[in-house]
Amino acid sequence: MRLPGSKSMTARALVLGALSLGASTLRSPLRARDTELMAAGLRAMGCHVSTVDDNLWLLRPRPLGGPARVDVGAAGSVLRFLPPVAGLADGAVTFDGDERSRGRPMAPLIGALRSLGARVDYGTRLPLTVHGIGRVAGGAVTIDASASSQLVSGLLLAAPEFDRGVTVRHSGPPVPRAPHLRMTVQMLRAAGAGIDDSRPDVWVVEPGRLNGRAWDIEPDLLGAAPFLAVALVTGGTVTVAGWPPRSSVQPGGRLLDLMRQMGGAPTLTRQGLVMRGTGTVHGLTADLTDVAELAPVLAALAAVADSPSHLHGMAHLSAHETDRIAALVTGLTQLGADVTKDHDGLRIRPRPLRGTTFATHGDHRLAHAAAVVGLAVDGIRLDDVTCTAKTLPEFPRLWSTMVDGTGAFGGQD
Ligand SMILES: O=C(O)C1=C[C@@H](OP(=O)(O)O)[C@@H](O)[C@H](O)C1
Numbered sequence: 001m002r003l004p005g006s007k008s009m010t011a012r013a014l015v016l017g018a019l020s021l022g023a024s025t026l027r028s029p030l031r032a033r034d035t036e037l038m039a040a041g042l043r044a045m046g047c048h049v050s051t052v053d054d055n056l057w058l059l060r061p062r063p064l065g066g067p068a069r070v071d072v073g074a075a076g077s078v079l080r081f082l083p084p085v086a087g088l089a090d091g092a093v094t095f096d097g098d099e100r101s102r103g104r105p106m107a108p109l110i111g112a113l114r115s116l117g118a119r120v121d122y123g124t125r126l127p128l129t130v131h132g133i134g135r136v137a138g139g140a141v142t143i144d145a146s147a148s149s150q151l152v153s154g155l156l157l158a159a160p161e162f163d164r165g166v167t168v169r170h171s172g173p174p175v176p177r178a179p180h181l182r183m184t185v186q187m188l189r190a191a192g193a194g195i196d197d198s199r200p201d202v203w204v205v206e207p208g209r210l211n212g213r214a215w216d217i218e219p220d221l222l223g224a225a226p227f228l229a230v231a232l233v234t235g236g237t238v239t240v241a242g243w244p245p246r247s248s249v250q251p252g253g254r255l256l257d258l259m260r261q262m263g264g265a266p267t268l269t270r271q272g273l274v275m276r277g278t279g280t281v282h283g284l285t286a287d288l289t290d291v292a293e294l295a296p297v298l299a300a301l302a303a304v305a306d307s308p309s310h311l312h313g314m315a316h317l318s319a320h321e322t323d324r325i326a327a328l329v330t331g332l333t334q335l336g337a338d339v340t341k342d343h344d345g346l347r348i349r350p351r352p353l354r355g356t357t358f359a360t361h362g363d364h365r366l367a368h369a370a371a372v373v374g375l376a377v378d379g380i381r382l383d384d385v386t387c388t389a390k391t392l393p394e395f396p397r398l399w400s401t402m403v404d405g406t407g408a409f410g411g412q413d
């Protein structure tokens with residue numbers, strides 16, 4: 001199969017392109033609800049973004065301005081990356097989104113933006129309005145980003161355009177998702193930013209113009225998880241074409257290590273990444289701090305494994321699209337698994353499972369998890385599969401084609 005483009009790379013390339021001198025292109029971007037909302041948000045502020053060609057999106061930066069309204073939908077990236085950009089626009093930009101987004105952690109970012117010189121109307125929930133004056137003073141700021149790495153990424157991505165750049169210090173429990181922060185730093189550098197991340201929990205971005213450029217978006221390796229899980233559960237083989245090299249900005253190596261521990265045998269070949277399984281899945285003890293989006297699919301695998309699992313380092317998952325920890329406890333328990341929550345994760349002891357309805361809570365990664373359990377247990381029904389459009393609108397088609405056994409899924413060549 002061929003995977004669609006990385007959600008995180010697509011989001012960053014769009015934001016950087018809007019703040020650059022000169023045009024940018026995105027080759028093989030992800031077309032999904034989150035990235036279309038990012039494009040629409042930038043358009044609303046005045047940037048020219050053409051997404052008509054599935055394989056090549058085009059950005060022509062123009063002066064950003066309001067009044068504008070931005071729908072963040074359920075996208076944490078739009079929610080955290082665009083308010084700092086709106087500070088640079090001339091005029092008021094109002095942000096709102098799906099009910100669940102209204103309460104996702106934002107306060108540290110708003111506090112930081114205010115102390116960097118932006119005027120923001122925000123209580124404790126969306127909607128919020130940034131009253132941009134075309135410039136943000138910038139400077140040094142300390143925030144607690146333990147609830148979301150996106151709080152730091154959002155500040156860094158816009159910072160080259162701040163008069164004094166930015167120095168962001170994180171203070172508090174560890175920031176989750178170091179790989180996403182590395183991706184932010186690498187993509188800023190690739191766009192010409194001066195950025196120092198040599199000290200733990202401190203990021204310094206110098207002021208300066210970014211250059212428009214051609215971005216090659218890698219396939220979404222985190223989105224590969226449910227498809228690779230198929231090999232483990234069924235004892236089959238799944239080949240993912242176009243798997244990026246080890247130097248990838250995504251934590252692909254970590255995904256493969258975790259799947260190897262659960263019984264998969266991944267090899268990189270000229271055809272791509274080949275995952276082989278035996279049909280027996282092993283339990284896993286792992287700290288998922290850096291890759292917690294994988295937790296739902298790994299929890300699904302753990303529920304059909306031959307031994308218990310302990311997945312931890314995932315406390316902040318309770319602030320994602322839904323409270324993922326609570327949803328996994330309830331959903332997997334209803335199927336018959338023995339699941340308990342501890343202070344920052346889940347303990348899963350497999351037991352014979354029964355087919356029943358699995359509540360996705362409108363969360364794409366919970367839908368992926370239910371689909372994986374459904375490979376091993378008859379009669380699993382998802383209460384909603386349209387939520388997969390957030391990051392992979394083709395998910396139902398890809399999955400059913402694969403489960404039907406035609407082997408023809410993923411033809412995006
Ligand atoms: O920067 C990014 O592209 C992302 C960062 C992570 O957010 P959190 O740190 O809030 O988990 C991740 O979960 C999200 O899917 C994408």
Ligand SMILES: C=C(OP(=O)(O)O)C(=O)O
Binds near residue numbers: 365
């Ligand atoms: C947490 C996720 O998304 P976001 O925070 O970007 O909405 C995700 O895709 O699993």
